[in-house]
Amino acid sequence: MPVVRHPVPRSVNWWYVTGSATLMAFILQVVTGVALATNYVPAPSAAYDSLNFITNHAEFGNVLRGMHFFGASAMVILVLIHMTQVFLTGSYKYPRELNWLSGVLLLALTLAMAFTGQLLRWDQNAFWSTVVGAEQIARTPILGPALTELVLAGKTVGGATLTRFFAIHVFLIPAIIFGLIGVHLYLAVHHGVSEWPEAGEPVRKATYRERYHRLLRQGVPFFPDAAWKDVVVMIVVVAAIIVLAIAIGAPSLGKPADPTIVQAYPRPDWYFVWYFAVLALSPPAIENYIILGFPLLVFVALALIPILWPTGERSLVRRPWAPAVVTIPVLLVVVLSVEGFKAPWSPALTTLLSEPLPQPVVTNLQPAGLKGAQIFQFRGCRACHGIQGSGGNKGPSLTTVGDRLTAAQLTTRIAAGGGGMPAYGGVISPAEMQVLVEFLQGLRSPSHEPPVTPLAP
Amino acid sequence: MSQEPVAGEQNRRQRAPGGISRRELFTRVSVAGGGVIAALLAVPVVGYLLGPLFDNTPNNWLDLGPLSDFPEGETREAQFSDPSSLPWAGDTAQTAVWVRRGNGEDFTIFALNCTHLGCPVSWLPGARLFLCPCHGGVYNGDGSVAGGPPPRSLFTYRSRVRNGRLEALSRSLPTV
Numbered sequence: 009m010p011v012v013r014h015p016v017p018r019s020v021n022w023w024y025v026t027g028s029a030t031l032m033a034f035i036l037q038v039v040t041g042v043a044l045a046t047n048y049v050p051a052p053s054a055a056y057d058s059l060n061f062i063t064n065h066a067e068f069g070n071v072l073r074g075m076h077f078f079g080a081s082a083m084v085i086l087v088l089i090h091m092t093q094v095f096l097t098g099s100y101k102y103p104r105e106l107n108w109l110s111g112v113l114l115l116a117l118t119l120a121m122a123f124t125g126q127l128l129r130w131d132q133n134a135f136w137s138t139v140v141g142a143e144q145i146a147r148t149p150i151l152g153p154a155l156t157e158l159v160l161a162g163k164t165v166g167g168a169t170l171t172r173f174f175a176i177h178v179f180l181i182p183a184i185i186f187g188l189i190g191v192h193l194y195l196a197v198h199h200g201v202s203e204w205p206e207a208g209e210p211v212r213k214a215t216y217r218e219r220y221h222r223l224l225r226q227g228v229p230f231f232p233d234a235a236w237k238d239v240v241v242m243i244v245v246v247a248a249i250i251v252l253a254i255a256i257g258a259p260s261l262g263k264p265a266d267p268t269i270v271q272a273y274p275r276p277d278w279y280f281v282w283y284f285a286v287l288a289l290s291p292p293a294i295e296n297y298i299i300l301g302f303p304l305l306v307f308v309a310l311a312l313i314p315i316l317w318p319t320g321e322r323s324l325v326r327r328p329w330a331p332a333v334v335t336i337p338v339l340l341v342v343v344l345s346v347e348g349f350k351a352p353w354s355p356a357l358t359t360l361l362s363e364p365l366p367q368p369v370v371t372n373l374q375p376a377g378l379k380g381a382q383i384f385q386f387r388g389c390r391a392c393h394g395i396q397g398s399g400g401n402k403g404p405s406l407t408t409v410g411d412r413l414t415a416a417q418l419t420t421r422i423a424a425g426g427g428g429m430p431a432y433g434g435v436i437s438p439a440e441m442q443v444l445v446e447f448l449q450g451l452r453s454p455s456h457e458p459p460v461t462p463l464a465p
Numbered sequence: 466m467s468q469e470p471v472a473g474e475q476n477r478r479q480r481a482p483g484g485i486s487r488r489e490l491f492t493r494v495s496v497a498g499g500g501v502i503a504a505l506l507a508v509p510v511v512g513y514l515l516g517p518l519f520d521n522t523p524n525n526w527l528d529l530g531p532l533s534d535f536p537e538g539e540t541r542e543a544q545f546s547d548p549s550s551l552p553w554a555g556d557t558a559q560t561a562v563w564v565r566r567g568n569g570e571d572f573t574i575f576a577l578n579c580t581h582l583g584c585p586v587s588w589l590p591g592a593r594l595f596l597c598p599c600h601g602g603v604y605n606g607d608g609s610v611a612g613g614p615p616p617r618s619l620f621t622y623r624s625r626v627r628n629g630r631l632e633a634l635s636r637s638l639p640t641v
């Protein structure tokens with residue numbers, strides 16, 4: 009295998025291991041995926057049961073599922089780390105532009121694998137994620153309905169949908185990934201591993217190759233001089249995935265996918281939670297452009313990087329803006345993910361249906377106030393409004409609403425709605441309104457005077 | 466690329482007057498042959514994958530239950546099973562809907578799917594609202610949007626009453 013002994017520059021260091029780490033995660037996904045496929049049945053009538061069998065009965069099944077799950081997370085994280093490293097060291101520049109472009113495609117395919125893989129779990133989350141995905145595709149101009157039918161393999165999510173996703177997840181996308189990794193690795197060896205950037209040594213198309221080949225003459229063979237670092241990191245990647253798989257295990261299976269169970273709270277796996285937040289927070293007027301245009305924009309922008317800036321300085325000393333280009337999107341994704349996990353825009357249906365009002369709220373209530381509390385619960389107010397931390401965050405917290413609003417103001421607000429709140433005038437009877445307002449009036453901070461009703465002019 | 470002479474370079478120059486050389490002929494035959502193979506494979510495979518587009522299974526009237534299941538002035542969940550679904554469709558052959566009954570035989574059958582991105586809306590009888598669990602969509606009892614991102618009111622199914630039973634006409638996944 010003379011190819012593994014290809015020369016690399018002496019400046020190759022620990023930062024160069026991220027690609028190998030990603031490749032390791034991919035190999036692990038292939039191996040565990042093939043193993044899982046020997047027991048998984050990709051039909052809606054059996055998928056969930058077969059996963060149950062893999063998780064609870066098959067030898068090492070739970071660990072294998074866990075490895076495939078954490079391997080997927082590792083894959084997404086490592087691809088992004090690898091890209092960040094290549095971007096920060098300017099290694100995407102001439103003559104390695106095609107390495108970057110093939111890498112961008114591999115990122116897109118990795119995310120496609122993550123999404124289709126989540127659907128194969130075929131629990132409630134998977135079923136409704138399929139629907140949400142299909143609804144986004146349906147927004148495509150003109151082709152929308154046809155594309156949706158193609159993706160679902162029918163008019164609705166049904167028997168043919170899961171087999172289609174299975175074929176895409178285990179045959180189609182992996183085949184393309186194998187091909188692209190081949191190109192990616194061939195190019196890496198063909199152009200050679202980039203040398204560590206030095207300030208004041210910009211890439212010039214006319215001189216770069218000659219300079220690089222001079223460097224290689226004093227280089228070292230990739231194997232074993234540089235490869236041992238890759239092996240160390242690959243061991244760490246595999247060990248971390250196995251430890252997580254054993255310690256935490258595979259994600260628990262939710263309820264089996266059943267379109268008749270209305271009480272579903274679909275959430276994507278963590279790597280798409282930020283996008284879930286984007287979908288909730290987009291202004292409706294421009295939402296179509298965001299759903300269809302944003303992913304396109306991101307990948308076009310990534311692809312344009314080596315085309316627009318193929319030459320010039322690679323060192324961070326001369327590219328001080330580069331860390332900001334990485335940091336800003338990362339921060340954005342983190343902030344959106346935090347919002348996505350909290351989902352304050354979602355009504356707290358589970359709390360409403362399963363938790364009583366906090367004890368301190370209902371003790372010492374007068375009969376009318378107690379009736380009001382029942383109305384508050386029955387009319388579903390808690391789905392959007394929290395009291396002492398229990399209930400939704402869609403509307404303002406009502407823990408001390410008695411300090412802020414008078415009885416008249418409360419009545420108007422409830423009856424007429426406004427600011428995102430539906431009007432309850434036609435739903436709540438005057439008698440109910442009276443006790444409800446009495447209850448809300450009683451919600452005060454311990455040392456607060458009641459608000460003074462302004463005198464009528 | 467390489468400037469070395471290719472073996473048989475002589476051959477290439479042996480053009481018949483007004484014709485093409487042997488090598489040129491081989492090139493064209495090979496490329497055309499590859500194209501033929503690709504086309505032979507593509508027709509059945511692509512046609513097979515595009516199959517769902519040509520599926521003309523008609524929509525069926527499906528039973529939702531006796532009228533007595535749906536009290537006047539109330540909104541209830543109902544389910545139907547699509548007989549045209551694949552044998553291995555399992556639970557996905559079932560569809561749930563929200564049935565709102567006004568006076569007499571005035572029925573509105575709402576699709577479960579939020580018009581924003583398709584999540585299943587829940588009916589809160591106390592609040593008389595449909596709430597979506599995903600991105601915060603809220604609908605009034607008549608299906609109109611009360612808040613959140615949905616671009617339009619809830620989708621509906623066509624309904625009819627036959628022999629004292631409510632029926633809905635099946636439809637594809639409703640999309641904006």
